[in-house]
Amino acid sequence: MAKVGEFELLVILSILRQDDQPYANRVRQDLEQNAGRRVTRGALYRTLSRLRDKGYVDWQMEASEIPERGGHPMRRLNVTKAGTAAAQASRTVLLDFFEGLGPLADGG
Amino acid sequence: MTHPSPLLPQLLPPRRAQQLLWRALGPGDETRTILGDLAEDFAQISDRESAAKARRFYWREAVLLSLSLKGQRALSELAADADRHTLETTMKSAFSLPAIAQDTRYALRGLRMELRLYLFSMMIIGLGIGATTAVYSVMSPLMLRPLPFDQPDRLAWVANDGEGGMSGVTSRTSNLRDFRALNKSFDSLTGYFAFFEQGSTNLVGNGEPEKLIGVGVAQNFLDVLRVAPLVGRNFVDEEGVWDGRPAVILSHGFWQRRFASDRGIVGTAITLDSTPHEVVGVLPPSFDFAVIFKPSTRVDFLRPFAISDETDQWGNTLSMIGRLKPDATIPSAQADLDRIIASLQQDDPERWGLGAVVTGLQRQVSGPYRSAMWLLAAAAAAVMLIVCVNLSNLLLSKGPKRAKEMAVRSALGAPRHRLLRQLLIESLLLAVGGGVIGLALAIAITRAVASANAISIPLLKTVSVDGGALLFSMAVALVTGLVIGIVPALQASTGNVAAAFGGSSRGASASRRSNRLREALVVAEVALACVLLVLGGLLLESFQQLLDVELGFQPRELVTWKIKSARDFETLTELNAHSDELIRNIVALPGVEAAGLTDAVPLGTNRNWSIPKPGKEGEDQEMLGVFPHIIDSRYIQAMQIPLRSGRHFTVDDTVDRDRVVMFNESAAEVLYPGQDPIGRTVQLFDGEATIVGIVADVRHVSLESDSGAEMYLPYSQSWNFSSLELVVRSSLPVDVLAPSVGAAIQREDPTIPIGHYQSLTQVVDRSTSPRRFTLLLLSAFAATALLLAALGIYGVLSYSVTERTREIGIRMALGESAGSVLWRVLAKTMTLAGLGIGLGAMASFAVGRSVASLLYGVEPTDPATFTLMAFVLLLVACLAGYFPALRASRTQTVIALQAQ
Structure with missing residues (x-):
């Protein structure tokens, strides 16, 4: 199983967090607002491509109703089974490693 | 999210940024989703903040995205097909427009950063290009471009013995007849009446009476020149013979002006001097007789001039032109x-x-002006050379910095061709910028020259900016820029990066070498400037000498009118009475101090009669060539020509009294050396005359040439003139005087045209005009050269002072005084200037001899001029060196050492 980097993991989780509109712009906003990160567009798109190549993320083109998009389509992102599995595996590894670190593990 | 009102047009993202993305990311659905994402954010920002902010946001994102995503794609392509990729990108970056645009932008950015330096370079390039282009444009029609005739190189000028004034140049009509019959070298020979200016013709009818100038030409004149009339025909046999049918061919300018280019005028008659003349044709605009053969006059029409026994009687009157046979040359025709x-x-x-x-013929037309033109051309070339030297200096001063920049770029992977191309673009920008300034300058100068009526140099009116000359001078500037600019790039691309960084400010040997070079260039510049200054000085001195020449008359406050009545006078007495009455009316006008009549005012025409020298008879008879003037009794006083002995003519010297004559001093000395000539007689061709007075010499032909022998005859005893000129002396301004004199003339005789008058100072000015023209241009060049040399000195010293700030700081810390620093820098200036002046003086000494023909009353080695100019140059050099020297002496030790 291929490994996921930290940013990749964040992207996967963010896609999973979007209930009805898992689009690139929402993911970016989510990461900027809730993960406290400056996300450049290029990095996000590159990461998405990479995640697709790894088989963790995939998308469907979808015509958009939003007038501001000027008729451009959007991609509805979803995380594949393998992607979910990879995210869970990462979580396990992370939790294992945090285990026993005392205050650090509790966010203190 | 706020949606824009449906009534408002939705603000769209910048189109070009979208195109950039489209091109960079490649077409496809993915790119479209990215465009959509961006558009959404764009709309949000423009709603929440401002449209401008949104546009900036979009552009930034577009650029960043294309860079990051395209970079990734390029890398993957590189991996897939390394060779093809290398080839492609190399080709692309070398020849693709975006890359060239990028280099241009880079060069422009460089220009902005060193704006002053570049503007300055551009200006000096412009100065050089402008000056050179203007001079070559002026030269071109006169000396370089063929005359506006078919096969002009086949046209030859046949002078008489070629010596003396006009009479030495002109021939008798019998010569033309015999040459035509006997020669084997010419296809055809023709001629025109050279003294046409003395006569004038009155046009009456068709509006205001007007004084016209026409030239008598042999019937085949236009055929020989191969000029076809624009409208109508050439003269025919019945018109070309003595006393033939009166006919004229109008000049194009006159036809336009007087007849509004009416083609219907051909075939009708115009009244010239009360005789109807048929207008048989109109000349084409390409052939203006006066512009080629008699600059600063005008010619309104051609009329036939008979080559006959009658005209042969008039003596040497014909200027002869021939068209050589295809196999003939000038020497073979001469031998023939x-x-x-x-x-x-x-x-x-x-x-x-x-x-x-x-x-x-071309040589003949340009003849008197050749040496002046070559001098100017050489001077312009020298200025251009100085410009190039200065440019080199400027660019060399940027050299070390440049080399560093190139080394950095080269180390970061910029390919060599890219660096070279960037320098090429920079030089091109400089040359083009300079070219624009130069073109403007050249247009201004050539316009001014072409419209200057007062300069009597042939073909000047046809002067316009010469495209070839402009391109040539621009090419010179470009090549200079390139050669100088490319050195640092080559240095950098040979990989010696360390040298480029090391040789900055601590006196490395490379830098010292480039300093030596720059100093040598400054010396060369000063030398060139010195040559120009000395030549300018010599011409100025000549001009001064010329203006100080004793004219023999007082031109100030004199105005002349050519007066020619359309009336026919039966007898000389009748004509005298008519003219005397006219003079009386004019003298009675308020403000008029004196007035008189002559057949030719000084510096206008030339005429030559031969009279026998007294004392020798028969075989030994020697002749004296004299310039005859037919005048009235008041002329000498009106002109304020000093009377040396004897008396003036009086109104009593009439046709039935004894014939009287006056001479100038030069003639008297030849005729009766060491004796009192008053009361003695001379033999004229139509009788004997008694000498009644001797007057001072008058410069009649030109300011430069001595007056020679002159003879004055009263117009009451000799009808040997074709027209008369009125001279009026008055302290009134010309434009106040002219109307009242004109009115007085017309009261007496309404058929006399009054529009053409000129002050004698104008006449004198015109006769010095070619000289003034040369002087003005050369002075401008010399001044430019001086300025550039000063700037060159300033540049070199200023640079070397900056470069040595540390050294100077240390010296001053060790106790050297500010005065001593100042003095050392000045001494350096003096050394450079002194070397330049020495070389320049030597060069001037050599060059001076070749311009001797342009000088008047001053030796080409005139020590005063040389000294003065050397002094001027030294002074200017000192001034130019003073400011850097001052700066050096104010160096503060601490700052100097910190700065390094």
């Missing part, structure tokens, strides 16, 4: 005519006025 003359002289030993000197 020499042979003919020898045999004619043998047949008729009594025959006089026989001679022929053949030259090319």
